[in-house]
Amino acid sequence: xxxxxxxxxxxxxxxxxxxxxxxxxxxxxxxxxxxxxxxxxxxxxxxxxxxxxxxxxxxxxxxxxxxxx
Numbered sequence: 001x002x003x004x005x006x007x008x009x010x011x012x013x014x015x016x017x018x019x020x021x022x023x024x025x026x027x028x029x030x031x032x033x034x035x036x037x038x039x040x041x042x043x044x045x046x047x048x049x050x051x052x053x054x055x056x057x058x059x060x061x062x063x064x065x066x067x068x069x
Contacts, residue, residue, distance in 0.1 A: 004063040004064075006061070006062060006063060006064060007062070010058065010062055011062060011065075013025065014050070014061075014062060014065075015047075015065075016062060016065040018066075021049050021055070022049065022050040022055055022059065022062075023047040023048070023049060023050070024047065024048055026043070026045075026046070026047070026048050028044060029044035029045070
């Protein structure tokens with residue numbers, strides 16, 4: 001059986017935690033930040049957990065990521 005390939009785009013954007021959850025960056029933080037409140041800008045800097053409904057597909061993109069499987 002050949003090795004599975006990691007999706008390189010997903011590998012650069014996502015990270016798996018030790019418990020097996022997938023972290024992602026938040027959207028809407030690229031530009032036009034002056035119109036957003038400081039509280040919202042601070043929240044956008046933090047990573048978020050991928051929804052449970054999407055995590056199965058995302059884990060298939062990262063077959064060799066660390067954490068529980």
